[in-house]
C-alpha cells in the first residue's frame with residue numbers, strides 16, 4: 001500500500017517550480033518575522049500596547065499556520081487516496097465527508113474568527129486607544145510636514161525635528177497633526193500607528209519600558225520622499241530628559257569665533273532665514289525645521305543622513321542630492337561660504 005502510494009506520488013509529481021517558489025517564500029516570511037527589522041520591529045515590543053499588538057500578531061500567525069497546515073494535510077490525504085485520475089468527482093458524499101466539511105469549513109473558522117475579533121476589539125483596541133488626558137504626565141505635539149516631523153512640547157519653548165525625546169516609564173500623550181497632507185506616525189516598538197489628518201488632532205499613548213532609541217516611520221504615502229520621513233524616539237531617564245528640555249528652551253547659542261559669526265551673517269542674508277527659525281535671531285521662517293538646537297540631533301533630513309559637518313556641507317551645497325523633491329533650494333554659495341555656515345550651524349547646541 002505504502003509503496004503503491006509512493007509510486008503514484010512519483011508518477012504525477014506536484015508542479016515542482018511552483019512548490020519551490022512557495023517554500024522559499026514561506027522561509028523568507030518566517031525569517032523576516034523572526035528577525036524583525038531591528039529597532040523598528042513590532043515584534044520587539046517595549047510597552048504594554050505594543051506587547052498586546054505583538055501578542056495578537058503571534059496568535060493570528062499561529063492559528064493561520066495551524067489552519068494552513070491542516071488544509072494542506074487534508075488536501076494531501078485526499079489526493080493520495082483518490083480512486084480516479086484527475087479532479088475528484090463532486091457528487092455523493094459519505095456522512096464522514098459531509099461532517100468534515102461542516103467542522104473544518106464552518107465551525108472551526110467561525111470559532112477562530114470570533115475569538116480573534118473579540119481579543120482584537122476588547123483587549124488590543126482598548127489598550128491602544130487614545131489615552132485619557134488626565135492619565136498622562138506630558139504632552140508632545142508631532143506635526144507632519146513634507147517631509148519631516150516637527151516636535152513641540154506645549155507649555156515650553158522647545159521645538160525640534162524628527163527626534164522626539166521622552167522620559168522613560170512615563171505616560172506621554174502624543175498629539176499628531178499635519179501641516180499639509182495625511183501622514184501617519186508609527187513607532188512600532190511602542191504603539192500602533194495614528195494618521196495625521198488636516199484639521200484634526202489624533203492622539204496616542206507613547207510609553208517606553210526601557211531607556212533607549214526607538215525608530216519610527218511615516219506609514220502613509222505622502223509624496224516623493226515618504227520613505228525618507230523617519231523619526232527617532234529617545235526614552236531618557238527623567239532627570240536627563242528634564243535637562244534636555246531645559247536646554248531646548250534656550251534661544252540660540254551666540255556664534256563663537258569669526259568663522260561662525262560670518263556663517264550667521266550668510267544665514268541671515270540669504271533665503272535660509274525666511275524658511276528656518278533660530279530662536280533669538282531674526283530667522284523666523286516656518287517652512288523648514290527649527291534649527292535653534294540643530295546640533296542636538298543625531299541625524300538630518302528625517303534620518304536620511306547623519307548630522308555631521310561633512311554631510312551638512314554636502315546637504316547645503318546640493319539639497320536635492322540626498323532627498324530629491326524637498327523644498328530646500330541650492331543657494332549657489334561658494335564652498336568657503338558654506339563652510340562658514342556649517343561652522344555656525346554646528347555651534348547651535
Ligand code: CUA
Nearest residue numbers: 183218222226
Ligand atoms: Cu509622511 Cu509618508
